[in-house]
Amino acid sequence: MAMILPLRPPFSSLLRLRPFPLVTTSLQLARPLSKTQLPARPKPPPDSEIEESFLKGSGPGGQKINKTNSAVQLKHIPTGIVVKSQATRSRSQNRKIARDLLALKLDELQNGDQSRTAIVGDHKKKKAASKAKKSARKYKKLAEEKAAASAAAAGGLTSGEEGTQPQVLEVRQDIEEDDWDPEEQEEDEENHIPGDAKIPQRDNFRDGDV
Amino acid sequence: MPRLPPSIFWRARREISPVASLLLPVCRTLQSTANELRWIRDHVHRTPSVIPAGIRIWQLCEERSRGVPLQYLLKTQPFGPLEILCRKGVLIPRQETESYTFHLSSILSSSSSSSSSSSPLTILDLCTGTGCIPLLLLCCSQKSSSHFSCTGIDISARAISLAKQNLSHNLALIPSASSSIQFIRGDIFSTKFTSEIYAQHLPDAAEIDVLTANPPYISPSDFRSQTARSVRHYEPRLALVPDSVPSEVSKKYGCREEDVFYARILEIAGDLKPKRVVLEVAGWEQAVRVVEMAQAQRDTRGTDYKVIEIWRDDVHGVRDAGESTEIWGQRIRVKGEGDGRVVYLSRLLD
Numbered sequence A: 001m002a003m004i005l006p007l008r009p010p011f012s013s014l015l016r017l018r019p020f021p022l023v024t025t026s027l028q029l030a031r032p033l034s035k036t037q038l039p040a041r042p043k044p045p046p047d048s049e050i051e052e053s054f055l056k057g058s059g060p061g062g063q064k065i066n067k068t069n070s071a072v073q074l075k076h077i078p079t080g081i082v083v084k085s086q087a088t089r090s091r092s093q094n095r096k097i098a099r100d101l102l103a104l105k106l107d108e109l110q111n112g113d114q115s116r117t118a119i120v121g122d123h124k125k126k127k128a129a130s131k132a133k134k135s136a137r138k139y140k141k142l143a144e145e146k147a148a149a150s151a152a153a154a155g156g157l158t159s160g161e162e163g164t165q166p167q168v169l170e171v172r173q174d175i176e177e178d179d180w181d182p183e184e185q186e187e188d189e190e191n192h193i194p195g196d197a198k199i200p201q202r203d204n205f206r207d208g209d210v
Numbered sequence B: 001m002p003r004l005p006p007s008i009f010w011r012a013r014r015e016i017s018p019v020a021s022l023l024l025p026v027c028r029t030l031q032s033t034a035n036e037l038r039w040i041r042d043h044v045h046r047t048p049s050v051i052p053a054g055i056r057i058w059q060l061c062e063e064r065s066r067g068v069p070l071q072y073l074l075k076t077q078p079f080g081p082l083e084i085l086c087r088k089g090v091l092i093p094r095q096e097t098e099s100y101t102f103h104l105s106s107i108l109s110s111s112s113s114s115s116s117s118s119s120p121l122t123i124l125d126l127c128t129g130t131g132c133i134p135l136l137l138l139c140c141s142q143k144s145s146s147h148f149s150c151t152g153i154d155i156s157a158r159a160i161s162l163a164k165q166n167l168s169h170n171l172a173l174i175p176s177a178s179s180s181i182q183f184i185r186g187d188i189f190s191t192k193f194t195s196e197i198y199a200q201h202l203p204d205a206a207e208i209d210v211l212t213a214n215p216p217y218i219s220p221s222d223f224r225s226q227t228a229r230s231v232r233h234y235e236p237r238l239a240l241v242p243d244s245v246p247s248e249v250s251k252k253y254g255c256r257e258e259d260v261f262y263a264r265i266l267e268i269a270g271d272l273k274p275k276r277v278v279l280e281v282a283g284w285e286q287a288v289r290v291v292e293m294a295q296a297q298r299d300t301r302g303t304d305y306k307v308i309e310i311w312r313d314d315v316h317g318v319r320d321a322g323e324s325t326e327i328w329g330q331r332i333r334v335k336g337e338g339d340g341r342v343v344y345l346s347r348l349l350d
Helices: A091-114 A116-159 A166-179 A182-190 B008-016 B018-028 B029-047 B052-067 B071-072 B095-115 B132-141 B158-167 B195-203 B222-223 B229-234 B247-255 B257-274 B284-300
Strands: A048-051 A072-075 A081-086 B077-078 B082-085 B121-126 B148-154 B181-185 B210-213 B278-281 B307-314 B323-327 B329-335 B337-346
Touching: A048 A091, A072 A091, A081 A091, A081 B229, A091 B077, A091 B095, A182 B077, A182 B247, B008 B018, B008 B029, B018 B029, B018 B052, B029 B052, B029 B071, B029 B181, B029 B307, B052 B071, B052 B095, B071 B077, B082 B132, B082 B158, B095 B132, B095 B210, B095 B278, B095 B307, B095 B337, B121 B257, B132 B148, B132 B181, B132 B210, B148 B158, B158 B181, B195 B257, B210 B257, B247 B257, B284 B307, B284 B323, B284 B337
Parallel strands: B121 B148, B121 B210, B148 B181, B210 B278, B307 B329
Antiparallel strands: A048 A072, A072 A081, B077 B082, B278 B337, B307 B337, B323 B329
């Protein structure tokens, strides 16, 4: 505590009574998987195990019609898994997307909790939870500060200028003590990566039917 | 075409977007409407303009609702890894063409690796349009070690200028293209065509390895009754119906009106003696007629095609079912799924 104090802005000791999360502490904690440490994308199964269909209507083809439907549907023969992609206008690209999707589905089936989809999903969920918690805390604090300020203003109106300052401090102390939950803090630390900003918000991982 | 129930329009408005009900009559299904709207939006957001995006999306949907092909509105069509530019007056590349071009490319790469000759493969594409076939063949050959020298020919000046633009548009994917592809305006029905081709454009080519063509093949009655509205109203009739050929020329060949290009191309093939000929056709009946025309050349001109195959709509990446048929006592292998789409003739046994 004594080591930490000089690092704070001079007036923060008045307003905040709980220690700030500092770099020295977060380095000791286990980091979550970064993007490069996530399991590699699984390889699609060989073409001999795949039944491919292009889902087109009956009737004339070739020059007579100009279809924009480029959907590709794959069926994995050994497991019976069916995936479909109509994400792009290019059938070649849809074939590739569908194969990647099938590979992920098979990986999920074989490896369960240890599959790429599960690990990536877990990673994302943790990040989202941490983000939500941080934002909830921030807005809670703002709301309380606002409430305190209005309470102080109300107090100032009744008892004059002299009594204002100590009252505010008292209110704030209460807030900080209520808010501080050591367990919550610990959990949050775990998700804090120094290079967090480098990880894009959206992995280009596709889920479900695209 | 069955009438769409009003409820589906409400669903399109509610579940997709208010402009989706404009697209529904052309797209026919909710899924395809959602896809097209997504591609239109992507296009609008990718191409900057001073006009607000919402207005541009509405304008494009409105044009699409009148039947304008999506590829003319978005100005491109993916063709394998390539992006082919599309413009009014030039036929839009079809998915079937993409499929058989891939298949042809795999045949060429397997045969060139076995023969291991260093001379480039000479490819002649007649009725080239956007130039998609030679461009894709060249693009696929980048991975293998084989070298191609391609010539695309079309009668339409618009098509030739667009094909040249497509070449420069896809230069990043096929860096060797600028030196190995040429697009030339020419009339394949002119009597001097074969001599001119050799004299002017293929001076150092010993022989042509592959002759490909996607000629106009729809009969006038099929054009009225079977073509999609957007094709009939917005794509060039010149590329679809072979009735621009003078009637005395078609009488000379003594074939059906819609087969006149095949008669002429097979005649050219008899002169140029390409090793392989790949012809896109309208369907199974026309495929059989073209096979018979090719077989008839054996007696009249001594052109013997050792291998004759018919490829169906989806031939690339589709397992070979071992299907075959017999025409005039010759066994014809049939590959792929769907309707008859290509007649493949080869002088080589491979």
